[in-house]
Amino acid sequence: MSNNGVMIRVHNPHPWPSTEQEAVAVQEHLRSLVRFDGEPEVVRTAAGLDVAYREDTNELVAAVTVLDMGTLDIMDSVVVRGKPEFRYVPGLFAFREAPPLLEALTRLSVEPDILVCDGQGLAHPRRFGLACHIGVLTDTPSVGVAKTAMGRYEPPGEQRGDWSPLYCDSEIAGRALRTRHGVKPVFVSVGHRLTLDTACELILRLAPFYRLPETTRSADRLGRSAPA
DNA sequence: GCGACAG
DNA sequence: ATCTTGTCGC
Numbered sequence: 001m002s003n004n005g006v007m008i009r010v011h012n013p014h015p016w017p018s019t020e021q022e023a024v025a026v027q028e029h030l031r032s033l034v035r036f037d038g039e040p041e042v043v044r045t046a047a048g049l050d051v052a053y054r055e056d057t058n059e060l061v062a063a064v065t066v067l068d069m070g071t072l073d074i075m076d077s078v079v080v081r082g083k084p085e086f087r088y089v090p091g092l093f094a095f096r097e098a099p100p101l102l103e104a105l106t107r108l109s110v111e112p113d114i115l116v117c118d119g120q121g122l123a124h125p126r127r128f129g130l131a132c133h134i135g136v137l138t139d140t141p142s143v144g145v146a147k148t149a150m151g152r153y154e155p156p157g158e159q160r161g162d163w164s165p166l167y168c169d170s171e172i173a174g175r176a177l178r179t180r181h182g183v184k185p186v187f188v189s190v191g192h193r194l195t196l197d198t199a200c201e202l203i204l205r206l207a208p209f210y211r212l213p214e215t216t217r218s219a220d221r222l223g224r225s226a227p228a
Numbered sequence: 229g230c231g232a233c234a235g
Numbered sequence: 236a237t238c239t240t241g242t243c244g245c
Binding site: 053 | 233
Binding site: 051060 | 236237238
């Protein structure tokens with residue numbers, strides 16, 4: 001269902017922080033807004049969010065694709081460029097990548113039922129990774145899929161679908177999920193308005209061919225192939 | 229104090 | 236993130 005109105009809106013109760021101390025304070029407040037209910041009854045579309053870097057222009061290139069969950073066809077896509085307003089700091093990743101991603105989400109014309117972010121959700125030092133941040137500010141179900149873990153885990157079984165708990169500070173914050181036989185697992189954690197079971201189920205559906213979900217792969221391709 | 233540390 | 240060759244396997 002497409003229309004000309006804005007489907008995803010950003011509700012940001014804080015000015016964007018300029019120091020690491022302020023950023024941590026913002027996270028500690030926003031994390032109280034993460035919800036685990038309100039899961040969508042049926043997920044028909046899923047958005048992939050990724051950011052590429054252009055060394056030549058010192059710009060961030062945020063790319064968002066919306067895929068049909070049934071066919072994995074790309075139904076919509078948006079690219080937004082922006083200047084980095086925050087240096088990369090582990091744990092404060094969202095303050096660097098979220099601005100252009102949020103702007104891109106606002107410009108979509110096909111509504112995504114869930115957002116698949118390239119990074120952590122609850123599997124974060126303060127339980128508020130990029131996926132939680134994006135999910136809360138847009139009040140949209142979201143999940144984080146990271147290529148490397150921020151917590152500790154034991155290797156899951158070798159079969160596709162096998163998983164093991166991902167621990168952060170002795171708490172289960174996500175899962176190491178095997179999307180392909182014999183390939184390094186991806187690290188899935190809830191962002192907002194989803195359960196971990198549903199999140200893993202969706203990621204497996206989105207990753208029938210490769211280690212990473214097609215949402216992430218398509219957004220990554222789009223971002224790095226964007227015109228100069 | 230030293231190492232670890234999403235992209 | 237990005238820089239990069241060859242190599243193994245389906």
